[in-house]
Amino acid sequence: MNLPENYIPIIIQAAVGLGFVLLSLAGTHFLGPKQSKAKNAKNDTFECGVEVEGNARTPFSVKYFLTAVLFVLFDVEIVFFYPYAVNFREFGMEGFLAVLTFVSVFFLAFLYVWKRGALDWDR
Numbered sequence: 001m002n003l004p005e006n007y008i009p010i011i012i013q014a015a016v017g018l019g020f021v022l023l024s025l026a027g028t029h030f031l032g033p034k035q036s037k038a039k040n041a042k043n044d045t046f047e048c049g050v051e052v053e054g055n056a057r058t059p060f061s062v063k064y065f066l067t068a069v070l071f072v073l074f075d076v077e078i079v080f081f082y083p084y085a086v087n088f089r090e091f092g093m094e095g096f097l098a099v100l101t102f103v104s105v106f107f108l109a110f111l112y113v114w115k116r117g118a119l120d121w122d123r
Contacts, residue, residue: 066118077106 084091084099091098113119 063118063121070113070118073109074106077102 080102081099084095088095
């Protein structure tokens with residue numbers, strides 16, 4: 001039976017988590033170092049007395065990040081199938097329709113990604 005008082009610990013945990021995030025963001029903004037407008041030697045990169053040579057940014061292909069995001073997206077989808085697989089008889093037709101809706105949303109996302117060419121590795 002799902003009573004409203006059963007959700008109080010979840011609400012408290014969500015509030016504490018959100019409060020921590022907001023407090024951390026505000027704390028780093030107010031307590032962190034301020035950037036000066038004039039660039040001086042103090043802000044320059046220093047690596048063992050060696051002068052800076054070139055750009056330190058290594059270019060990564062966008063495909064690398066897109067692959068990582070797609071992996072996380074579809075990996076999380078699989079995690080949500082475990083409760084259904086364990087209790088599929090108890091969920092009945094309502095549970096089946098809920099999982100079917102869930103799968104159809106991810107299938108539409110998969111079709112969109114496929115149509116946009118994100119899965120073409122040769123490009």
